[in-house]
Amino acid sequence: xxxxxxxxxxxxxxxxxxxxxxxxxxxxxxxxxxxxxxxxxxxxxxxxxxxxxxxxxxxxxxxxxxxxxxxxxxxxxxxxxxxxxxxxxxxxxxxxxxxxxxxxxxxxxxxxxxxxxxxxxxxxxxxxxxxxxxxxxxxxxxxxxxxxxxxxxxxxxxxxxxxxxxxxxxxxxxxxxxxxxxxxxxxxxxxxxxxxxxxxxxxxxxxxxxxxxxxxxxxxxxxxxxxxxxxxxxxxxxxxxxxxxxxxxxxxxxxxxxxxxxxxxxxxxxxxxxxxxxxxxxxxxxxxxxxxxxxxxxxxxxxxxxxxxxxxxxxxxxxxxxxxxxxxxxxxxxxxxxxxxxxxxxxxxxxxxxxxxxxxxxxxxxxxxxxxxxxxxxxxxxxxxxxxxxxxxxxxxxxxxxxxxxxxxxxxxxxxxxxxxxxxxxxxxxxxxxxxxxxxxxxxxxxxxxxxxxxxxxxxxxxxxxxxxxxxxxxxxxxxxxxxxxxxxxxxxxxxxxxxxxxxxxxxxxxxxxxxxxxxxxxxxxxxxxxxxxxxxxxxxxxxxxxxxxxxxxxxxxxxxxxxxxxxxxxxxxxxxxxxxxx
Amino acid sequence: xxxxxxxxxxxxxxxxxxxxxxxxxxxxxxxxxxxxxxxxxxxxxxxxxxxxxxxxxxxxxxxxxxxxxxxxxxxxxxxxxxxxxxxxxxxxxxxxxxxxxxxxxxxxxxxxxxxxxxxxxxxxxxxxxxxxxxxxxxxxxxxxxxxxxxxxxxxxxxxxxxxxxxxxxxxxxxxxxxxxxxxxxxxxxxxxxxxxxxxxxxxxxxxxxxxxxxxxxxxxxxxxxxxxxxxxxxxxxxxxxxxxxxxxxxxxxxxxxxxxxxxx
Numbered sequence: 001x002x003x004x005x006x007x008x009x010x011x012x013x014x015x016x017x018x019x020x021x022x023x024x025x026x027x028x029x030x031x032x033x034x035x036x037x038x039x040x041x042x043x044x045x046x047x048x049x050x051x052x053x054x055x056x057x058x059x060x061x062x063x064x065x066x067x068x069x070x071x072x073x074x075x076x077x078x079x080x081x082x083x084x085x086x087x088x089x090x091x092x093x094x095x096x097x098x099x100x101x102x103x104x105x106x107x108x109x110x111x112x113x114x115x116x117x118x119x120x121x122x123x124x125x126x127x128x129x130x131x132x133x134x135x136x137x138x139x140x141x142x143x144x145x146x147x148x149x150x151x152x153x154x155x156x157x158x159x160x161x162x163x164x165x166x167x168x169x170x171x172x173x174x175x176x177x178x179x180x181x182x183x184x185x186x187x188x189x190x191x192x193x194x195x196x197x198x199x200x201x202x203x204x205x206x207x208x209x210x211x212x213x214x215x216x217x218x219x220x221x222x223x224x225x226x227x228x229x230x231x232x233x234x235x236x237x238x239x240x241x242x243x244x245x246x247x248x249x250x251x252x253x254x255x256x257x258x259x260x261x262x263x264x265x266x267x268x269x270x271x272x273x274x275x276x277x278x279x280x281x282x283x284x285x286x287x288x289x290x291x292x293x294x295x296x297x298x299x300x301x302x303x304x305x306x307x308x309x310x311x312x313x314x315x316x317x318x319x320x321x322x323x324x325x326x327x328x329x330x331x332x333x334x335x336x337x338x339x340x341x342x343x344x345x346x347x348x349x350x351x352x353x354x355x356x357x358x359x360x361x362x363x364x365x366x367x368x369x370x371x372x373x374x375x376x377x378x379x380x381x382x383x384x385x386x387x388x389x390x391x392x393x394x395x396x397x398x399x400x401x402x403x404x405x406x407x408x409x410x411x412x413x414x415x416x417x418x419x420x421x422x423x424x425x426x427x428x429x430x431x432x433x434x435x436x437x438x439x440x441x442x443x444x445x446x447x448x449x450x451x452x453x454x455x456x457x458x459x460x461x462x463x464x465x466x467x468x469x470x471x472x473x474x475x476x477x478x479x480x481x482x483x484x485x486x487x488x489x490x491x492x493x494x495x496x497x498x499x500x501x502x503x504x505x506x507x508x509x510x511x512x513x514x515x516x517x518x519x520x521x522x523x524x525x526x527x528x529x530x531x532x533x534x535x536x537x538x539x540x541x542x543x544x545x546x547x548x549x550x551x552x553x554x555x556x557x558x559x560x561x562x563x564x565x566x567x568x569x570x571x572x573x574x575x576x577x578x579x580x581x582x583x
Numbered sequence: 584x585x586x587x588x589x590x591x592x593x594x595x596x597x598x599x600x601x602x603x604x605x606x607x608x609x610x611x612x613x614x615x616x617x618x619x620x621x622x623x624x625x626x627x628x629x630x631x632x633x634x635x636x637x638x639x640x641x642x643x644x645x646x647x648x649x650x651x652x653x654x655x656x657x658x659x660x661x662x663x664x665x666x667x668x669x670x671x672x673x674x675x676x677x678x679x680x681x682x683x684x685x686x687x688x689x690x691x692x693x694x695x696x697x698x699x700x701x702x703x704x705x706x707x708x709x710x711x712x713x714x715x716x717x718x719x720x721x722x723x724x725x726x727x728x729x730x731x732x733x734x735x736x737x738x739x740x741x742x743x744x745x746x747x748x749x750x751x752x753x754x755x756x757x758x759x760x761x762x763x764x765x766x767x768x769x770x771x772x773x774x775x776x777x778x779x780x781x782x783x784x785x786x787x788x789x790x791x792x793x794x795x796x797x798x799x800x801x802x803x804x805x806x807x808x809x810x811x812x813x814x815x816x817x818x819x820x821x822x823x824x825x826x827x828x829x830x831x832x833x834x835x836x837x838x839x840x841x842x843x844x845x846x847x
Contacts, residue, residue, distance in 0.1 A: 080816035154813050160790055161773040161815060168773065169815040255791020259727050260772040261708070272774060272789050307650065312660035339789045342691035346684060353676035360672035361665065363637060368664070370644035372656035377649065382586060385645060389590050392637045393597070396630045399676060405686030406623060409783045412776065412811045458585065465593050473606040478780035480811040483819035491609065491780065491807055498606060568655040575654050
């Protein structure tokens with residue numbers, strides 16, 4: 001463990017160096033958080049527009065035409081506009097929300113503090129990583145405004161559709177180029193972030209902070225960083241190859257004999273399946289990048305508000321490591337019906353079922369933690385419990401999809417859409433809400449409003465179940481994904497009532513998010529002053545002032561004496577023992 | 584407290600939604616579909632029980648263990664329990680997938696029966712086209728330069744090849760009931776997908792590859808084929824039909840189509 005003296009720096013005085021181009025991990029964490037918050041509102045708005053279009057494809061809405069003169073002539077949304085909203089929704093949510101907030105936001109702010117470090121190992125790299133992410137987001141948003149509009153090939157950008165250019169459809173020209181450039185920048189930013197997280201965690205822990213004394217959040221951020229390092233490197237390479245197919249005439253993903261729109265193309269030798277392999281080699285670990293920090297957060301918050309030590313700490317750590325490792329050998333389950341060798345499907349399916357095991361272990365341990373507890377139902381705790389509930393509901397449908405035999409029908413239906421929205425979408429977002437309510441007092445020095453918080457929680461909890469549970473039965477009907485409307489198909493007739501219900505549930509859920517925004521802004525300005533340790537929690541961030549001083553620990557050199565979850569230890573005066581408590 | 588109740592209510596509603604089968608699979612039309620449905624139900628029972636128990640006990644802990652100002656039990660863990668639920672989960676999950684292997688191999692690894700009828704599929708943005716070898720039992724050679732949808736030659740059947748003269752093309756796939764089919768699938772532009780709900784089969788159609796798909800449909804009728812891989816702006820309109828005919832009707836249809844070609 002390195003000494004503290006290696007990178008002491010004083011706070012900058014100018015506004016720009018302090019709040020904009022800041023190298024302070026806390027400021028960068030907040031920047032990431034607000035970038036994700038902006039993105040999640042954009043992504044959510046897109047999803048409401050999509051849901052509206054699916055149910056009312058012929059509705060004339062004047063402001064659609066104002067927003068998209070070519071995409072919605074006369075105020076009626078075109079199918080290609082629908083597909084571009086869908087593509088942008090997925091891309092924004094996966095990259096700029098699920099990847100940035102849990103890791104770049106919370107991880108940046110709290111990983112150094114929880115291990116006793118004054119900052120990240122490479123503060124300049126940290127700043128560079130945030131601003132690269134910012135540029136990536138701007139480039140992606142620009143895709144809405146170029147000729148042809150945003151790409152329509154989905155966030156997975158399957159070739160050849162993604163590799164052909166404008167000939168394959170509107171948005172596949174300039175919009176798609178911007179998409180690839182944005183993702184490549186994002187990969188670069190994530191690689192920088194990952195290196196920083198790994199180095200910080202390995203080198204900057206204070207004396208006594210052994211690996212097995214780290215809060216589970218730190219374990220989760222650490223393994224997430226490793227997944228990012230290995231996954232984004234591959235996606236970056238794939239993105240560059242795709243850009244070359246489009247711009248310089250290579251044929252990595254384009255086979256011979258293509259006749260597109262009556263034009264014979266000159267490509268030869270490439271493989272559309274290569275893109276899928278490269279994409280999902282990143283794409284599957286990506287879902288764990290999104291959910292692992294949420295798991296860490298939920299574990300941490302459950303233990304704090306259960307006033308009980310985590311059940312099976314070591315099992316939890318091994319489960320995180322197991323998920324991290326197995327996460328790299330299951331990508332083929334996205335490709336059962338892709339035309340790859342059917343023998344490989346069986347190998348991938350066994351691995352996929354194996355990765356269900358550590359996920360189940362975590363669930364059982366969470367319930368074990370709650371058993372015999374003294375539960376304090378704060379808003380943060382409600383969201384953590386909601387996370388567990390959604391994680392179970394979303395995870396269980398994976399048992400269907402992981403079997404190639406059953407995927408034969410369910411693949412690319414709404415069953416899949418329901419599955420991943422529940423687990424990597426809303427479960428992860430519940431993790432973020434939990435983190436927000438839990439750490440807001442530390443970061444801002446003020447408490448959030450619990451009443452507003454609880455109303456927001458219950459409304460959102462009901463709302464997300466109402467949106468995503470019915471998706472599973474739509475999948476059982478056979479409802480294909482990524483359809484702008486269902487007018488052509490008789491079998492979808494009885495399903496439209498379900499779609500209408502989901503659309504209203506989505507509008508409701510989106511609307512109640514305003515409560516959260518009001519709570520966040522109001523609490524920042526007018527919230528009650530927060531004590532240093534409002535939740536009576538044990539980890540290092542709770543032994544320093546709220547908000548923390550610039551160098552986190554005011555120059556003090558800490559030593560850690562206890563594990564992270566010593567709640568209810570018999571024989572102690574209080575029901576919790578701080579990690580730095582020498583007793 | 585409220586959360587405990589809510590979680591229970593949501594759990595029961597979810598169980599009801601699946602148990603009631605208000606929105607469900609269409610009736611299967613072959614042996615494979617029945618095996619599929621059987622294994623789906625097995626998986627539904629396994630996961631249903633896990634789902635129900637996990638959500639109910641989550642609700643129970645919230646209900647039962649609310650803070651009363653006392654101290655929580657101090658339990659660091661229980662290795663026996665860890666081993667039991669690890670092994671239990673592994674056996675259930677991997678057992679389920681091994682049970683389903685047969686469903687998968689039945690579609691993808693079975694030998695083509697000698698009497699199988701071969702049909703070709705050529706998918707494009709945004710249509711399916713099917714080709715039958717005709718009376719001579721041979722498919723004519725193709726040439727992408729001769730592809731012309733306007734002239735009714737979506738496959739680009741070579742004009743000079745006599746074997747191609749009697750090739751029948753159709754935008755719907757007609758098959759005789761009860762006969763094994765070998766569908767050779769190709770795409771000429773982007774990835775499409777051939778999905779028939781009543782067959783419980785879905786397969787991507789990938790440019791640059793010829794992907795074989797075996798199936799047999801036993802029950803005459805017309806079944807919708809929605810493209811199920813995003814292929815561009817017309818994806819939601821890309822459709823075809825699987826028309827399963829009594830064998831005699833199918834033979835007659837094929838002969839009639841042949842006659843039409845000869846008259847041209």
